[in-house]
Amino acid sequence: MTSPPSTGRRARAMADKRRRITDAATALFARNGADGVTTQQIADEADVAIGTLFRYVATKAELVMMVQNEKFADAVDRGIRTASLAASTASPVEVVMTLLSPVIGCVREHPSNGRIYLHELVFGDPAEEHRAEGLAQAWRWESAVASVVQQKTGAAPDAAATAARIVTAIVHVTLTATLHLAASDEEIRDIIRRQVSVLLPGATGYPLAAE
Amino acid sequence: MTSPPSTGRRARAMADKRRRITDAATALFARNGADGVTTQQIADEADVAIGTLFRYVATKAELVMMVQNEKFADAVDRGIRTASLAASTASPVEVVMTLLSPVIGCVREHPSNGRIYLHELVFGDPAEEHRAEGLAQAWRWESAVASVVQQKTGAAPDAAATAARIVTAIVHVTLTATLHLAASDEEIRDIIRRQVSVLLPGATGYPLAAE
DNA sequence: ACTCAATACTGAGCACACTCAGCAAGTTTG
DNA sequence: CAAACTTGCTGAGTGTGCTCAGTATTGAGT
Numbered sequence: 001m002t003s004p005p006s007t008g009r010r011a012r013a014m015a016d017k018r019r020r021i022t023d024a025a026t027a028l029f030a031r032n033g034a035d036g037v038t039t040q041q042i043a044d045e046a047d048v049a050i051g052t053l054f055r056y057v058a059t060k061a062e063l064v065m066m067v068q069n070e071k072f073a074d075a076v077d078r079g080i081r082t083a084s085l086a087a088s089t090a091s092p093v094e095v096v097m098t099l100l101s102p103v104i105g106c107v108r109e110h111p112s113n114g115r116i117y118l119h120e121l122v123f124g125d126p127a128e129e130h131r132a133e134g135l136a137q138a139w140r141w142e143s144a145v146a147s148v149v150q151q152k153t154g155a156a157p158d159a160a161a162t163a164a165r166i167v168t169a170i171v172h173v174t175l176t177a178t179l180h181l182a183a184s185d186e187e188i189r190d191i192i193r194r195q196v197s198v199l200l201p202g203a204t205g206y207p208l209a210a211e
Numbered sequence: 212m213t214s215p216p217s218t219g220r221r222a223r224a225m226a227d228k229r230r231r232i233t234d235a236a237t238a239l240f241a242r243n244g245a246d247g248v249t250t251q252q253i254a255d256e257a258d259v260a261i262g263t264l265f266r267y268v269a270t271k272a273e274l275v276m277m278v279q280n281e282k283f284a285d286a287v288d289r290g291i292r293t294a295s296l297a298a299s300t301a302s303p304v305e306v307v308m309t310l311l312s313p314v315i316g317c318v319r320e321h322p323s324n325g326r327i328y329l330h331e332l333v334f335g336d337p338a339e340e341h342r343a344e345g346l347a348q349a350w351r352w353e354s355a356v357a358s359v360v361q362q363k364t365g366a367a368p369d370a371a372a373t374a375a376r377i378v379t380a381i382v383h384v385t386l387t388a389t390l391h392l393a394a395s396d397e398e399i400r401d402i403i404r405r406q407v408s409v410l411l412p413g414a415t416g417y418p419l420a421a422e
Numbered sequence: 423a424c425t426c427a428a429t430a431c432t433g434a435g436c437a438c439a440c441t442c443a444g445c446a447a448g449t450t451t452g
Numbered sequence: 453c454a455a456a457c458t459t460g461c462t463g464a465g466t467g468t469g470c471t472c473a474g475t476a477t478t479g480a481g482t
Contacts, residue, residue, distance in 0.1 A: 010448055010460075017461095039439060049462045054440060119334065122388045123326070162409045169384040169406075170377060177333045195380075198373045199410060221430075221478055228431095250469060260432045265470060 020046040021056055025063045033112035034064050058128065061120045065130035068117040072134065075106035076141045083148060092152035092200050097193055099144055100171060104192070107175045108185055118176050142168050153200060163199060170195045231257040232267055236274045244323035245275050269339065272331045276341035279328040283345065286317035287352045294359060303363035303411050308404055310355055311382060315403070318386045319396055329387050353379050364411060374410060381406045 024045035028037040039060050043053040057063050083099040090098070107114030121138060124131045146164035149155055155163065174180055174192050183191070235256035239248045250271050254264040268274050294310040301309070318325030332349060335342045357375035360366055366374065385391055385403050394402070 008448075013448095014460075038437080050439090051441080051462050051464095052460080055460070058440095060439065115334070119330065122384060122390075123330065124389060126389055159409050162406055166377060166381060166406050166410060169380040172384055173333060173380040178335060178337055179333075194373055195377050198370050199377060201412065219479075224477095225430080249467085261469090262432050262471080263430080266430070269470095271469065 017046070017048055017052065018056055021048065021053060021063075022066055026067045029064065029067055029113055030110065033110060034060075034116050035112060039063075057130075061116070061124060062128065062130050064113060064116050065120060065124075065134055068113060069130060069134050069137065071106050071109070072103070072117070073137050075102040076137050076144075078102040079141065080144050083144070087148065087151070092149065093193065093197050095148050095152060096145060096167065096196055096200070097189070099141075099148060100167070100192065100196075101189070103141065103171070104175065104188060105185070108188065111181060115176050118172055122172065138168070149200065166199055167196060170199075228257070228259055228263065229267055232259065232264060232274075233277055237278045240275065240278050240324055241321065244321060245271075245327050246323060250274075268341075272327070272335060273339065273341050275324060275327050276331060276335075276345055279324060280341060280345050280348065282317050282320070283314070283328070284348050286313040287348050287355075289313040290352065291355050294355065298359065298362070303360065304404065304408050306359050306363060307356060307378065307407055307411070308400070310352075310359060311378070311403065311407075312400070314352065314382070315386065315399060316396070319399065322392060326387050329383055333383065349379070360411065377410055378407060381410075 021042065024042050025037075028042055028045060031037075039053060040050055042063065043050045046053070057066070079099045079102045082102070083095055086095050086098045107118060117134070121131065121134050126132060126135055142164045145167050146157075146160045149163045150157060150160035153160070170192060174188060174195075180188060180191065232253065235253050236248075239253055239256060250264060251261055253274065254261045257264070268277070290310045290313045293313070294306055297306050297309045318329060328345070332342065332345050337343060337346055353372075353375045356378050357368075357372045360374050361368060361371035364371070381403060385399065385406075391399060391402065
């Protein structure tokens with residue numbers, strides 16, 4: 001009667017391979033950017049055959065999702081934490097910007113990877129595991145934006161949620177557009193801030209209504 | 212002394228090939244969607260070698276741009292025309308929606324092609340010819356949105372332009388997201404309308420401010 | 423008409439993401 | 453322990469977008 005461990009030799013070997021693959025992808029993507037790395041290189045670095053690699057991930061994009069999800073989740077955490085500190089003192093726009101700031105930094109830390117990540121998030125199959133994980137984080141973030149909007153502007157929950165969705169769209173397009181690729185982080189933040197200011201009433205600087 | 216026609220045999224042959232290529236691409240993309248067609252098929256249909264195809268377009272995405280640009284420009288025209296008719300009577304949101312409507316229809320007429328088109332528009336190299344043409348149309352459209360916003364809400368030009376940029380972002384993400392792929396045109400329009408309503412003050416139904 | 427430089431055309435070939443039939447290793451059963 | 457079964461691993465192979473060295477065509481000069 002051999003013990004029936006859920007952690008048999010096989011399971012351990014698989015877990016190990018999965019680790020090696022994510023580690024290899026993380027390192028290579030960080031060094032060369034997602035489209036400067038071939039799946040073969042990742043497989044070599046992880047010391048598995050390409051066939052094996054594709055038993056663990058369905059597609060190269062999924063690898064990008066896996067790697068970026070971690071960074072993204074962390075950025076969302078930091079945004080929510082720092083925003084809650086600023087919530088009572090700052091203006092609505094500034095609190096929202098505090099929330100966005102780490103996410104902007106995360107995406108632009110390695111622009112090539114960040115843009116692919118955002119694109120895959122909206123364009124890819126939401127049913128796929130890692131995509132779903134990323135969408136969950138995005139949703140967590142959007143909800144945080146919604147609650148800030150609601151608290152700081154007194155908007156109805158419904159309207160606040162929609163405003164948060166608009167903020168997501170603004171951030172997505174601004175960070176994805178090739179036109180803004182050369183811009184500095186400071187400029188990007190200003191472009192986003194200007195748009196958020198128009199969206200949120202009571203903001204200083206760019207009210208939509210003239211009077 | 213042979214006549215030095217700017218339309219020599221060579222120039223004519225090239226113009227003809229260019230026509231055949233765009234025609235082939237248009238037909239095949241319409242029938243099978245951009246990613247249901249190989250560049251080889253297009254080359255065959257146009258009766259040129261693949262090498263030749265890639266002397267006329269740098270990339271397959273460029274072919275998509277070429278084909279969709281025509282439809283897009285037409286949709287922008289129709290939007291501007293019908294919106295100017297409705298401009299005096301309807302609410303701000305409805306005038307903007309009138310402006311958007313043909314564009315939404317154009318993108319969703321063949322969802323696969325439309326999504327690729329939008330993605331390439333923001334993600335691709337803006338210096339490339341056909342991409343630049345598409346961006347010019349997008350800009351024409353965004354300007355029309357801006358002037359409607361300005362006229363109907365009395366916003367400052369600056370704020371109106373920013374609001375129009377936000378509308379672009381809303382439309383882009385809504386039409387691009389896989390999540391909305393299965394939605395009907397009517398649902399898509401409602402999703403966009405709800406967001407535009409929150410963006411534009413004085414709209415009925417979804418004011419951002421509670422009071 | 424002939425030569426020759428310029429340039430357009432061609433398609434075998436390359437790089438890269440991804441597949442799958444055959445194999446090996448682990449696990450269960452007798 | 454051995455046989456039977458299950459399941460993960462492998463890498464040559466495939467499809468596809470795109471390249472580029474070699475070839476053919478054009479048109480200007482003489």
